[in-house]
Amino acid sequence: MANIWTIASYELRRLLRSRSMLINLFLLPILLIFLLGSALSGVMDGGKDQKIDSFRVGIVDAAANPSERSQLITSFLKSPEVTEIITPVTADSREAAVSGLRSGEYSYAVIVPAGFDKNIMSGKEARLEYILGKNRTDNMVAATVFDNFLSSINYRQAAAMTLGPQTIPAMTVSGEGGPAAVLGKLNEEAPAYTASQYYAASMLLMFLLLCGQMVITSLYSEKDNHTLFRIGSMPVKGGELFIGKMFAIGLVSVLQCASIIIATHFLFGVYWGNRPGLLALLCLLMIFASLTLSVVICMFVRTAALARSILTGLTVVMTFISGGMAPLPDSWLNTGGAFSINHWGMRGILRMMLESPLSQISGSIVMLSLIGLVLMSLAFFSYRKVGYHA
Secondary structure (H helix, E strand, O other): OOOHHHEHHHHHHHHHHHHHHHHHHHHHHHHHHHHHHOOOOHHOOOOOOOOOEEEEEEEEEOOOOOHHOOHHHHHHHHHHHHHOOOOEOOOOHHHHHHEEEHHOOEEEEEEEEEHHHHHHHHHOOOEEEEEEEOOOHHHHHHHHHHHHHHHHHHHHHHHHHOOOHHHHHHHHOOOOOOOOOOHHHOOOOOOOOEEEHHHHHHHHHHHHHHHHHHHHHHHHHHOOOHHHHHHHOOOOOOHHHHHHHHHHHHHHHHHHHHHHHHHHHHOOOOOOOOOHHHHHHHHHHHHHHHHHHHHHHHHHHHEEEEEEHHHHHHHHHHHHHHOOOOOOOOHHHOOOOOHHHHHHHHHHHHHHOOOOOOHHHHHHHEEEEEEEEHHHHHHHHHHHHOOOOO
C-alpha cells in the first residue's frame, strides 16, 4: 500500500506541475462550452414565442346551387378556435380566389368540391383543394388547420366503414369532440435543455475520455525516460505501479469533472439536474472507461504518438456519432451512436437535466457499468498477455 501511495503522490505532483495539462484539462473545456453554447443558442433554444395573427382565407364552394353548399365547412369555419386564426371570405370562383391571392386580399384559398357533404354522408373520402399564398407561415398554419379537419372526418369515415353506415350521421354532427385548432407553446408541458446544457454535457464527456491521454503520457514516459528499469529493480510490483498511476490520474479527472460542472453552473447557469449522486456515479463510470480504454491501447501500441492519435480519433468519432458535436436524428443515434461510450453518458446526463424518472436514467448507468467491466477485462487480459516492460 505504501508503494501505491508513493507512486500516486509523485504522479499527482507531476500532473499538477504541467501548465499545458492544466490549461487543456480545466480551461479549454469551459471555453468550448461557452463558445458552442453561445453560438448555437438560437438554433437549439426555444427562443421567443411567435404570435400568429388572424389572416384572410378565400373559400370557394363549387356547388352550383347555394343551398347545396357545404354545411360542414361552414360550421367548421364558425368554430371559435378557428375564427381566432382564420377569417373566411367567400370567393365567387377559383379564378377570383387566385386573383385575390395575387393582389394580397387573401393569404390562402380553399376550394370545396361540389357535393362535399353528400360524399361524406355516402362514405367517400373527404378532399379539399388548397391554393397557397405569399406568406409561408400563413400557408403552414392554414394547411395544418384544414388538414386536421380532413383527418378528423376521414378518421370517422374509416370507423363508419367498420361499424356500419348507420353511424355516419351521428359521427358528423358539428361541435362534437375536441377543439378544431389550438394555439400553444412548443414543449409547454415538459422542460427542454438549452444549448449550454447540451454542449456542457457533450464537452464534459469528451474531455473525460481525453483524460486517457494522461495515462498514455505517464506509461510511455517511464519507457522513454528509461525509468522503468529502475522501478523494476525496486520492490515494486507491476500491479502497484498501475494502481498508483491510475489512482492519481483518476483523481485529477474527478477534479476536472467537478470544476467543469461547478464553473458552468455559476458562469453560464447550466442546470445539471436534481440527482448529484447519480451524476457523480455516471462521471466516475466515464472516467473508469477512459482509463481502462487507454490501458488497452497502450498494451498493443509501441509508440506514445500513435497511442495518442488512436485515442483522440476514437474520442472524436464517438463524440460525433453520439450527437456531441451537433444534435443528430434519432435513427443515427439509435444505430451507430448506441455503440459509443458517449451515447450512454449523454443520454443519462440529458435526462438528469430534464429531471426524468429514475427508470429512464438507470439504463444508461447499467450500460456504462457493462462497458467498464468489458474494458477492465480487456485491460487485465492484455496486461497479463503483453505486460508492461521496457
